[in-house]
Every structure is written in structure tokens, then in C-alpha cells.
Amino acid sequence: MGAAGTAAFAVGDAGTSVRRWHDAPMPWVLDLDGVVRLGTEPVPGAADAVARLRSAGEEVVFATNNSFGRVVDQVAELEAMGVPAAGSLVTSAQAAASLVEPGERALVIGGPGLVEEVRRRGASVVDAGPADVVVSGLDRALTYDRIRLAARTIRDGARWVQTNGDVTYPTPTGPEPGAGTVAAAIAAASGADPVVAGKPEAPMAVFIRQRLGDEGIVVGDRPDTDGRFAAALGYRFCLALSGITTAADLPVDPDPWLVGADLASIVTEVLGA
Ligand SMILES: [Mg+2]
Incomplete structure (x- = not known):
């Protein structure tokens, strides 16, 4: 394996294929x-x-x-743009779920995509403590009671896994609160810091x-x-x-x-x- 990031090619360099470093x-x-x-x-x-x-x-x-949307819905959005993506999408929800063990009780603060991946992992999603792990991400239905529940569950000893740290995400009308904003609320209430899974x-x-x-x-x-x-x-x-x-x-x-x-x-x- 060659060292990554050391070559100094730029698009437009005449006559050189950067592909020469690998044939497979x-x-x-x-x-x-x-x-x-x-x-x-x-x-x-x-x-x-x-x-x-x-x-x-x-x-x-x-x-x-993006951990909020289910994979099937995110794939459909890409396919509507002419990009076939079935079986090719990796999300921070999947990465977060990889940090949950099958059979664990998981309190999920997040969207349908995160709930789906935690279940797919073989964990049971619980609506209240006790839980082995709190898994959080962007949650457009976040309430005071859910923040309170997450913080209490973490204080009672649950691990805390967060999908990603982006405090905002871009939209055509400007930035909107992202998963990192949700994490900031739980961090403030619990005094803990999460393990962050995503890019x-x-x-x-x-x-x-x-x-x-x-x-x-x-x-x-x-x-x-x-x-x-x-x-x-x-x-x-x-x-x-x-x-x-x-x-x-x-x-x-x-x-x-x-x-x-x-x-x-x-x-x-x-x-x-
Ligand atoms: Mg980008």
C-alpha cells in the first residue's frame, strides 16, 4: 500500500494518469x-x-x-437524481449501531433511520431506562422529557453513542440544528461526553x-x-x-x-x- 496523500497531482496535469499507482x-x-x-x-x-x-x-x-432518514428513503432520494444507491449507502446511524451489541437495551434519541439501524443490529429499543446504551442523533421530535430521560439514563451508567458531531446541516434556506445540537443538550444535562461514530x-x-x-x-x-x-x-x-x-x-x-x-x-x- 502506498502512502496516501503524498502525491501532488492536480486535475489537468497533461499526460499523467494518476491511476498508475494501482491496477486493480x-x-x-x-x-x-x-x-x-x-x-x-x-x-x-x-x-x-x-x-x-x-x-x-x-x-x-x-x-x-445523515442518521435521520431510513436507508430506503435516502436511497430513493438518490435514485430520483439518477444515482442508483441500493446497497451502497453507509450512514452514521449504521456506524453508531456498530457500537451497540446485539441483545443490549438501547434508548434511542433520534429519527427513524437510527431506530431502524439499532434494531437491525439486534438490540432492543426501550422507551425508558434502565438501558445499556443511549444512542443519539438528529431528532426532530426532541422534547425536554427526552433530554431528561437520556441524561438520567447516562447518569445511571449507560454508555452514550452519538451518530455525528455536526452542530448544523446546510439547507437551501440556511443552516438548521443538527445532531451535534442534540448532543450538546444531552451533554449539558448529563455532564458526560459521547463516543461519536460518524465522519x-x-x-x-x-x-x-x-x-x-x-x-x-x-x-x-x-x-x-x-x-x-x-x-x-x-x-x-x-x-x-x-x-x-x-x-x-x-x-x-x-x-x-x-x-x-x-x-x-x-x-x-x-x-x-
Ligand atoms: Mg460534503
Whole structure:
């Protein structure tokens, strides 16, 4: 395995295929917001780029910190954008559930996607303490009583697993409170800190490496999450300038292996035209 992040290729380097470092099919981990879609709109060329990767034999996985929606609903949203995603979506809800043991009693503060993954793991979802673990994420029905219940259950000795730390998430009308805001309330009430599962933290990296192996490519639009996540995975980081990061922000830390205008140009650079 070569050292990730050390090459200094840029999209447009004439005559060099960055693909030369590996001849076998390669797993690609694609961030969604800012790479595949912007809000509810697809990024131009992204659906075709995903299709080109798959027809070249590459495995494509979409990694999202969205724990709220059920996988089937998130897949349907991607398919409506022309991106087939069945069996290819990894969520922070799955990563959080991987930290719950089958048979445990779990108090879930979160959406239907999180409840579903904790149940799929073989844990029993309880509505009140006692519980072995509190699993929290974005919860649009959060109430004072649920915060109180989570804090009391943690104080009584339950572990605390949090889907992801993003305090807000972007929408076309501006940032909305995210899972990290829910965690902040529970942290304040309980005096505890959670184990955070989602990007860029280690549990989601371990979860993906178990599926995809030790070598791969991460494409994302945020060095602070996607770049750090690639480092946690030991994968190469490709920065797409189609989301939150623009050319004016360069250079960035961590240093990307490859920078491209968008997913389509990155795929062309890695696979060849
Ligand atoms: Mg993104």
C-alpha cells in the first residue's frame, strides 16, 4: 500500500494518469452533499461519473452523516437524481449501531433511520431506562422529557453513542440544528461526553474498512471532515470544488491527493478519459 496523500497531482496535469499507482478495482467513498448533490439538486455530471466508475469495475459507496432518514428513503432520494444507491449507502446511524451489541437495551434519541439501524443490529429499543446504551442523533421530535430521560439514563451508567458531531446541516434556506445540537443538550444535562461514530471519527472509518479493505479513495468537499475522514481510513483524499470549498480556499489542510472541479473531473483524471 502506498502512502496516501503524498502525491501532488492536480486535475489537468497533461499526460499523467494518476491511476498508475494501482491496477486493480478500487473502492470509492463518496460524500453526498457538495459532491453528488447540492440540496435536492444533483451536481451536474455526478450521476454519469458514478456510472463510469461502476462500469470500470470500481466499487462505489456513499457515506453520509445523515442518521435521520431510513436507508430506503435516502436511497430513493438518490435514485430520483439518477444515482442508483441500493446497497451502497453507509450512514452514521449504521456506524453508531456498530457500537451497540446485539441483545443490549438501547434508548434511542433520534429519527427513524437510527431506530431502524439499532434494531437491525439486534438490540432492543426501550422507551425508558434502565438501558445499556443511549444512542443519539438528529431528532426532530426532541422534547425536554427526552433530554431528561437520556441524561438520567447516562447518569445511571449507560454508555452514550452519538451518530455525528455536526452542530448544523446546510439547507437551501440556511443552516438548521443538527445532531451535534442534540448532543450538546444531552451533554449539558448529563455532564458526560459521547463516543461519536460518524465522519470523520474512527468508528465510521472502521465500519467502512471492514467492508472495503485497506485501500481506497475518498471524494469530498470539506477538508475538515472528508479529508480527516480519508486520513482515518488511510485512503487517498480527492477534494471536489463543487461544494463548500472553492479554489480561493486553496491550499487546504489536510493536503488533498487530488483536487478537481467536481466528481466528474476527478473520475476522468483517475480513470483516464
Ligand atoms: Mg460534503
